[in-house]
Structures are given as structure tokens and as C-alpha cells.
Amino acid sequence: MISRKIEVEHLTRVEGHGRIEVTIEGNTVKDVKMNIFEGPRFFEAFIETVYYDKVPDIMRRICAICTASHSLASIRAIEKAFDVKVTRQTEILRDLLIHGEMVESHALHVFALALPDFLGYPDVIRMTEKHLNEVKAALQLKKAGNMVHNVVSGREVHGMNERVGGFSKVPTEGELLNIKEAMEKVKPTAELAVKLFASFETPDFAESENTLMALDPGEKFGFLGDQVLISTGERVPIERYRELTNEKTIKHSHAKFSSYKGSPFMVGALPRILLNKDKLSGTARELFNQHKDLLTYRNSLMNNLAQAIELVHSVDRCIEDIDALLSMGLRDEGLVEINPKAGQGVGAVEAPRGILYHDYTFDEKGCIVKANVITPTAQNAANIEKDFRVAVPRLLNQPEEKIRRALEIIARAYDPCISCSVHLAIINP
Amino acid sequence: MEKPKIGIFSLTGCGGDQLMILNLEDELLKLLSYFEVKSFQEASSYDEKTELDIAFVEGSVSTKTGLKRLEEIRGRCKLLIALGDCAIGGCVQAMRSQQMSLAEKMRKVYGVEENYYDVLEPKGLAAYVKVDLEIPGCPIEKNEILHAITSLLHGDSPETIDYPVCVECKLNEYPCVIIEKSMPCLGPITTAGCNARCPGLGLDCIGCRGPIKDETNATEELNLLLEKGFDFQYIANRLRFFGGNFDEIIKLTSELKKKAEKEGGI
Structure with missing residues (x-):
């Protein structure tokens, strides 16, 4: 039997380094691999013995584009371990921060990384030849998200203002009003993203069963929570994340692969939107209702449209959070008192790409004894391979170039963050 | 005048320095219009393996594959610029350099000691190749990269900071x-x-x-x-x-x- 290989040498327009390799024998797909060759970074190994106060500052450096997600997951894990209760103002500022991050990250992915696939360009720079105004508007949308990073966290990437116990410096009214004004201006661009992705003929070559997971955000749609919702109807506290993620080391990849009850599963915008659809409100809810027939759980490629709807939600929520902060009156309240103690804590947030877990064990002085981080892309990796396995046989009669492009489109729909995935977690005992 | 040819590359890191370039939302399109961008891994599928006037490289050398890639880039660029701490001194991933062996790190994180990923001790670019300019930061500062790029466009070498x-x-x-x-x-x-x-x-x-x-x-x-x-x-x-x-x-x-x-x- 003649066997042939289809390879995508270097995945581009994703964060980090990965390649795809498919081996075909006759008419059957023999093997599918997503190799992740970003160098391992060993965060969990080197964070040991570090005192809690600077742990989030180091752990957030696992990833640039979801930096605030990492710092908030890290902070939440530490606060759980030490039984810290933060103020209402801190809670709202954190909610604002994670929504700002979602605006920045989704704007970048939807417009600059995914859109070129659908309009037939190699990148957003070359897209400016015909779509200059849209590209400019997209950059302003991204910038509005970064304004939140700057004001709330201290800078766009690897900020430091959000701390265990609160915020070091509380933003001023003027700074928050500037963000609000920017968000109001960019809202039409977020809505444009929904319109665009709803109008494209989204390929269905990867359609198949998907198990979905997302955090339960509580009453309103959002990105912070302590319970995991699964499309099977189960609900599991984040402390039991190991049962959900079940990571294992795979030789072809520096990232570990997750499975739940032996099957791959998906995290990210599509699972969030579908599992928490009843919690959406305002324009995002209207847009979801308009396009809900398109948003099938079986097509992972719909993640782009789900991200676009989350963009609209996040823009509105930033405004809502700012209004709440201003009506409460900003208080320079400092950090709440922290009493470190021996113990363990798990913190989870919905990073732009899906659920992110940080799990720390501390000694009695408050220094890390053991750390484990599970990133969304590590959880999605097995599902991405599943989609490849489904799609390739359906495309076998197509030219090789087309298959290669399809593989890239699938991988990119998950908005993979490969730097994140190679922080590498400790293997389950 | 012909536009200078540039490439923006990354080795092992968080991708934050490329992201800081993308975060120049107000200046990005104008800035890139002064150059022919031949590679920009995080932002483009376009990748032309050609001679470059300037290569910007972020990330540390952490694998043999990364090292080969760095040597290949060095071989075809006139100026090599190390972008950010990872490319200068390894940054946070080098935190335990000479304190913890690779085997120990492999065992702690992957549960095995065998180095089947060809991992190297994380180091900056200059440990292996000639580097013409280093721009520090985790991440780099927007102003500093803008200043460096505009200086280079004018044929000047950018100012380096040597005070605390x-x-x-x-x-x-x-x-x-x-x-x-x-x-x-x-x-x-x-x-x-x-x-x-x-x-x-x-x-x-x-x-x-x-x-x-x-x-x-x-x-x-x-x-x-x-x-x-x-x-x-x-x-x-x-x-x-x-x-x-x-x-x-x-x-x-x-x-x-x-x-x-x-x-x-x-």
C-alpha cells in the first residue's frame, strides 16, 4: 500500500510553534499528529520555593496574550489556599480586567489571525490593500481591550497591578471613563465581526461529536467560576480538575494531551456560548438568537463566530463594570490582609481559549511546594487531532494544498496558544 | 530607495515581544509600510526565506531545533536584534539555571528523565551567535522598539540604557x-x-x-x-x-x- 504524508511545516498566525503531520495509506488516514515543538519551559518546576507574593508575576509569563488570565487564575488559587476574601470593588475590577483581555485577544484572533483565512490573504497586513478601514477599526477594537490592561493591570502584557488580596493602585474615574468612551466607539466593530463570520460559508469538514466544557459563571455570562459545566449535563467543582483533564505526555509533542473519560473534549468560546447561552444578555443575546442555528456544537470551526459574539458581550460588560465601579465610588482600599498557611488551592478562569487551571500547594511559610497548571490549548490538543482525523478522509480527493489549508483552518479555529501549552504540567500519579 | 527587508521570529518564550509590536495599534500599519516584511510568524502565513536586512528574534534558545533555526536566520541577516529578556538572558525560564539539572526538570514536569525533546538549558541568542543589538524587557517597551526601529531606518544605532x-x-x-x-x-x-x-x-x-x-x-x-x-x-x-x-x-x-x-x- 502506498503511503503518503501531508505536512504543515510551521503553523503560522498562532501563538507559538507547532506543526501538523498526517499519514495516509491508500484511502485511509493512518496517523494524525499535531507536533508542538515550542521548547518546554518548566514553570512548575522552577516556581517551587517561591513565596506567594510574586507567584502570579512569574506564572503570568507562561503566556503573553492571556497574561491576565494566568495572573487571575494564579491569584485565585493563592486566595483559596489562604482563605482570602476580597472586596466587591476588587471583584468588579477583576471582572473588568478579564473582559478587557477577552476584547484584546479575540479582536486579534478574529480579525488578524482567522479572518485572512476566509478572505484569502496570508495576513492582516496584506488585507489592508482592500480592507484598510476594517483593519484600522479592528486595531482600535484591540486597543480598547489593551486600555483595560493598561489601566487595570499596569501594562498591555505582564502587568502587575492586580495582586493577591486586591489592587495596588485603584484606577481613577477619568481613566475608567476613557475606557468606557473607547468601548462605546468600538462596539460596531465587534458587531461587524459577528456579521462577517455569520456570512461566511464555514466549512463543515470537521463536523463530528464534541464534548464541551466551560466554567459556570454564575448568574451572568462571564469568565470566572468555581464549577465546570460539561455538555453531558455533569457539573464538577474545579478542585476535581484532574478527573476532567487527565493529562498525559505524548512523545510527539511538548504539550500534554487531555481526555475526559477516554475521549477528547473542547474548551473555548463555542463551549462557553453553548453551555451558558441562557446567561447572555443585551446585544450579545440578540446576536446569539439570530445565529443560533449556525452555532452547532458539532462544528469546532464555529468557535470563530462564538468568539465574535463574546467580543460584543465583553465590550458591553466592560462598560457595565465601569458604570458599577463609578456608581459605587472608587475607594483606595489597599490590599486585604493575607495570612499565609500550609495548604492547597485551585483557581480557574476562562482564558480566551478556554478553561485555565492553576493548582498550588504551599508550606506553612507561604512558599510553593508544588504547582500544576493546565492550559486550554493542552486540553484542546486531542480534540484538534480528532477533528483532523475526521476531516482528512472527507478531503482525500482534494488537492494536497487544499487539505493542508483545511488542517490549518481547523487548528486556527481553536485559537491555539502553544506557548501556553508547553508550560507543561506534572503528570497525574 | 528600496525598502529594508525584515523578518520577525520567535524561539521559546511567551510570544510577548511580537505581541508588543502588534500592540502598536496606532503605529503598526505605518511602521510596517517602511519595510518589506518577509516573515512575521505570529501574524502572517507569508514566509520567504530570503536575505534580510534586519532579523528581530524573540525567545530563548531552549531546544536544538531552536538553535538550528537561529543559526539559519543569522546566516541570512545583516543585523540580528535580540528582542526581549528571553533572547538576551533566557528570562524566567532560566531562573533555575545551574540549580536544577535538565533531568530533574524533565522528571518534575514530564515524569521522565529521558530528554526526548532535545531540550537545551535556556540561554539568550548571544550564547550561540553574534547579536548586533539587544532590546531588553519582559515584555519590551513600545517606545523603545519604536525608537530603535526609527533610529535604524535613519541609519543610526539606537541608544542603549545603562542606568538603573x-x-x-x-x-x-x-x-x-x-x-x-x-x-x-x-x-x-x-x-x-x-x-x-x-x-x-x-x-x-x-x-x-x-x-x-x-x-x-x-x-x-x-x-x-x-x-x-x-x-x-x-x-x-x-x-x-x-x-x-x-x-x-x-x-x-x-x-x-x-x-x-x-x-x-x-
Whole structure:
């Protein structure tokens, strides 16, 4: 039997380094691999013995584009371990921060990384030849998200203002009003993203069963929570994340692969939107209702449209959070008192790409004894391979170039963050 | 005049320095229009393996594959610019350099000691190839990269900063967080250029722009922090966050360890 290989040498327009390799024998797909060759970074190994106060500052450096997600997951894990209760103002500022991050990250992915696939360009720079105004508007949308990073966290990437116990410096009214004004201006661009992705003929070559997971955000749609919702109807506290993620080391990849009850599963915008659809409100809810027939759980490629709807939600929520902060009156309240103690804590947030877990064990002085981080892309990796396995046989009669492009489109729909995935977690005992 | 050909590449890191370039939302399109962008891995599928006038490389060399890639890029560029701390000294992933063997790291994280990923000890680019300019930061500062690129466009070599964060702190008239609040600030030994961002937020500098080249008086910093009552382990970790590959910090932290052991533990 003649066997042939289809390879995508270097995945581009994703964060980090990965390649795809498919081996075909006759008419059957023999093997599918997503190799992740970003160098391992060993965060969990080197964070040991570090005192809690600077742990989030180091752990957030696992990833640039979801930096605030990492710092908030890290902070939440530490606060759980030490039984810290933060103020209402801190809670709202954190909610604002994670929504700002979602605006920045989704704007970048939807417009600059995914859109070129659908309009037939190699990148957003070359897209400016015909779509200059849209590209400019997209950059302003991204910038509005970064304004939140700057004001709330201290800078766009690897900020430091959000701390265990609160915020070091509380933003001023003027700074928050500037963000609000920017968000109001960019809202039409977020809505444009929904319109665009709803109008494209989204390929269905990867359609198949998907198990979905997302955090339960509580009453309103959002990105912070302590319970995991699964499309099977189960609900599991984040402390039991190991049962959900079940990571294992795979030789072809520096990232570990997750499975739940032996099957791959998906995290990210599509699972969030579908599992928490009843919690959406305002324009995002209207847009979801308009396009809900398109948003099938079986097509992972719909993640782009789900991200676009989350963009609209996040823009509105930033405004809502700012209004709440201003009506409460900003208080320079400092950090709440922290009493470190021996113990363990798990913190989870919905990073732009899906659920992110940080799990720390501390000694009695408050220094890390053991750390484990599970990133969304590590959880999605097995599902991405599943989609490849489904799609390739359906495309076998197509030219090789087309298959290669399809593989890239699938991988990119998950908005993979490969730097994140190679922080590498400790293997389950 | 022909536009200079540039490539933006990354090795092992968080992708934050490329992202900071993309974060130049107001300047990006104009800035890139002065160049022919031949590669921009995080932002484009377009990749032309051609001679380059300038290659910007972020990330540390952490695998043999990464090293090969770096050598290949060096072989076809006139100027090689190390973008950010990872590309200069390995940054946070080098925190345990010479403290923890690769086998130990593999065992802790992957559960096996076998180095089947061809992993190298994380190092900056200059450990392997000639580097023409280093732009520090974790991440790089937007102003600094803009300044560097515009200088290069004019044929000038960009200014490099060789003074500590304290200078900027004083210029801003921020209260000294070491003196006023006894916070373990690394400002005195950290390369400026961030406009004393952390002290401006009431926080102590964690050293994310790396130790000042050839000017770092880490011994005095150490004495200062000991005086303030911080213990050995705390100080050693702090100095190593962004300085794990810097000779003076390696020497100092190993001396600290010996001293602590002699005094009967930490």
C-alpha cells in the first residue's frame, strides 16, 4: 500500500510553534499528529520555593496574550489556599480586567489571525490593500481591550497591578471613563465581526461529536467560576480538575494531551456560548438568537463566530463594570490582609481559549511546594487531532494544498496558544 | 530607495515581544509600510526565506531545533536584534539555571528523565551567535522598539540604557518603596527604560528588564535586602527571576547558599 504524508511545516498566525503531520495509506488516514515543538519551559518546576507574593508575576509569563488570565487564575488559587476574601470593588475590577483581555485577544484572533483565512490573504497586513478601514477599526477594537490592561493591570502584557488580596493602585474615574468612551466607539466593530463570520460559508469538514466544557459563571455570562459545566449535563467543582483533564505526555509533542473519560473534549468560546447561552444578555443575546442555528456544537470551526459574539458581550460588560465601579465610588482600599498557611488551592478562569487551571500547594511559610497548571490549548490538543482525523478522509480527493489549508483552518479555529501549552504540567500519579 | 527587508521570529518564550509590536495599534500599519516584511510568524502565513536586512528574534534558545533555526536566520541577516529578556538572558525560564539539572526538570514536569525533546538549558541568542543589538524587557517597551526601529531606518544605532530604574523613579518623584515601605525593590540593579512602572503603582520592581550589564552591584542589593529582614531563599529567588543566567547573580546566590548552610539552614 502506498503511503503518503501531508505536512504543515510551521503553523503560522498562532501563538507559538507547532506543526501538523498526517499519514495516509491508500484511502485511509493512518496517523494524525499535531507536533508542538515550542521548547518546554518548566514553570512548575522552577516556581517551587517561591513565596506567594510574586507567584502570579512569574506564572503570568507562561503566556503573553492571556497574561491576565494566568495572573487571575494564579491569584485565585493563592486566595483559596489562604482563605482570602476580597472586596466587591476588587471583584468588579477583576471582572473588568478579564473582559478587557477577552476584547484584546479575540479582536486579534478574529480579525488578524482567522479572518485572512476566509478572505484569502496570508495576513492582516496584506488585507489592508482592500480592507484598510476594517483593519484600522479592528486595531482600535484591540486597543480598547489593551486600555483595560493598561489601566487595570499596569501594562498591555505582564502587568502587575492586580495582586493577591486586591489592587495596588485603584484606577481613577477619568481613566475608567476613557475606557468606557473607547468601548462605546468600538462596539460596531465587534458587531461587524459577528456579521462577517455569520456570512461566511464555514466549512463543515470537521463536523463530528464534541464534548464541551466551560466554567459556570454564575448568574451572568462571564469568565470566572468555581464549577465546570460539561455538555453531558455533569457539573464538577474545579478542585476535581484532574478527573476532567487527565493529562498525559505524548512523545510527539511538548504539550500534554487531555481526555475526559477516554475521549477528547473542547474548551473555548463555542463551549462557553453553548453551555451558558441562557446567561447572555443585551446585544450579545440578540446576536446569539439570530445565529443560533449556525452555532452547532458539532462544528469546532464555529468557535470563530462564538468568539465574535463574546467580543460584543465583553465590550458591553466592560462598560457595565465601569458604570458599577463609578456608581459605587472608587475607594483606595489597599490590599486585604493575607495570612499565609500550609495548604492547597485551585483557581480557574476562562482564558480566551478556554478553561485555565492553576493548582498550588504551599508550606506553612507561604512558599510553593508544588504547582500544576493546565492550559486550554493542552486540553484542546486531542480534540484538534480528532477533528483532523475526521476531516482528512472527507478531503482525500482534494488537492494536497487544499487539505493542508483545511488542517490549518481547523487548528486556527481553536485559537491555539502553544506557548501556553508547553508550560507543561506534572503528570497525574 | 528600496525598502529594508525584515523578518520577525520567535524561539521559546511567551510570544510577548511580537505581541508588543502588534500592540502598536496606532503605529503598526505605518511602521510596517517602511519595510518589506518577509516573515512575521505570529501574524502572517507569508514566509520567504530570503536575505534580510534586519532579523528581530524573540525567545530563548531552549531546544536544538531552536538553535538550528537561529543559526539559519543569522546566516541570512545583516543585523540580528535580540528582542526581549528571553533572547538576551533566557528570562524566567532560566531562573533555575545551574540549580536544577535538565533531568530533574524533565522528571518534575514530564515524569521522565529521558530528554526526548532535545531540550537545551535556556540561554539568550548571544550564547550561540553574534547579536548586533539587544532590546531588553519582559515584555519590551513600545517606545523603545519604536525608537530603535526609527533610529535604524535613519541609519543610526539606537541608544542603549545603562542606568538603573532608580533614576527614572527619582525623575518621577515617586517615593522610594525600599526606604518608605521596606519593600524588596530590585530597581537599583535593574535596567531602566520602563519609566519606573512598578514603583509608580506602589510596587517593588521585580527586575523584569534584567540586571544592568556590567554595572550591577548585586552584593549591595543583597546586603540591603538582608538588612530589611528578608531571608536567603526569598532574596535568592528574587534575584534569579530574571537573572538566572547572569554570572554575578549566579555567583552571589551560590555564596548565599553556602553561607546559609554554614549558619544552619535558612
